Amino acid sequence: MRSDEKVVGLDGCSDQCVHPEKVQLVLDATLPVDDLARAASMFKLLGDLTRSRLLFALLEAGELCVCDLAAATRTQEATVSQSLRMLRASGVVTGRRQGRLVFYRLADAHVRMLLDLTREHIAHDATGVAGGVATSAGVIR
C-alpha cells in the first residue's frame, strides 16, 4: 500500500487530511461551538492568577467579603472588585449584601469541581505538569 494516500474533499472537509475517518469521527462527535466557547471562556476565567486565587480562597473559606478576599489574596480591593465583576457576570460567584459588606461564594458546581480536582492534583502530585517537563515527552526533532 502506498504510504500516504491523501483522500481529499470529504464532504465537509476542504482541507487535505490523512485520516478522513478519524476526522469525520471528530467532526461528528464535536460539541456545539457555542458550548465549546462557553467552556473555553470558563477556563479563561480560571486562567488568570488573580481570579483563580480568589476562587481558591472562596473554595477554602466558603464565603468571604471583598476586603477579606483582598487580604487573603494580597490584592488591591479595586482589582478584587474588578475580578469579581467578571466572575459574577459569568455566574461563577454570587454576592450577598449584608450591611456594608458583600459576601461572595462559589455558585457554579462545575467550576467548583474543576477547582477541587485541581487542588487535589496539586496536593498529591508534587511534580508539576506544566513547568519543566523536559523528561521524555514532546520532543520531536
Added chain:
Amino acid sequence: MRSDEKVVGLDGCSDQCVHPEKVQLVLDATLPVDDLARAASMFKLLGDLTRSRLLFALLEAGELCVCDLAAATRTQEATVSQSLRMLRASGVVTGRRQGRLVFYRLADAHVRMLLDLTREHIAHDATGVAGGVATSAGVIR
C-alpha cells in the same frame, strides 16, 4: 486619620480585614503561589477556543496528525502548529513523528480529566457528573 490604603501585613495577621480568622485560614491553606501559577497557566491554555478544540479533538480521536487536526477543527495548519507548540511546551500534548507526519496525543492526565469532566458537564446539563472527585470542601458556613 488613618492611612488611605490597606497595607497588607501578610505574614502575621492583616488587621484591615473584617474576618481575620477566615483570612488566616485561607492564607494557611493556600497552595504555593508557584503551584497556583502553574494551575492558572494550564487553565489559560484551555481558555483559548482554538486550543480547546484541538484538545477536545484529541480527546475524541486519541491521536491525530497536524493536518487532520487542522481539518477536524477547521483551522489553518500554521495556527494549529502554533497552538500545538504552546501545548507541547507545557507538556499537555506530546508529538510522535512517523515519517513526515507528526501525531499528537494528550499527555497530561490532569488536563484529560478536566476535559472529560467538562464534556460530561456540557453533555448532560449540570448534575452530579463525576464520582469521587467532589469532596465536601467549599461548604458555605
Added chain:
DNA sequence: TTCTCATCTGAGCGCATGATCAGATAATAG
C-alpha cells in the same frame, strides 16, 4: 441631614498573546 466606610463602575494605559505570513527544517519519493 451629613459623614464615613465598603464596594462598584467607567476610562485609560500598557503588556500579553493569538493569527497570519514567509522562510526553514525534516523526511521520503523519483
Added chain:
DNA sequence: CTATTATCTGATCATGCGCTCAGATGAGAA
C-alpha cells in the same frame, strides 16, 4: 542528488485584557 510534502519557527500586527485611578453608589453612624 533534487523535488515535494509535512511541519516547525521567527517576526509582525492587531486585538484583548488586566491593573490602576478617580469618581459614584449604597448603607449605616453621628
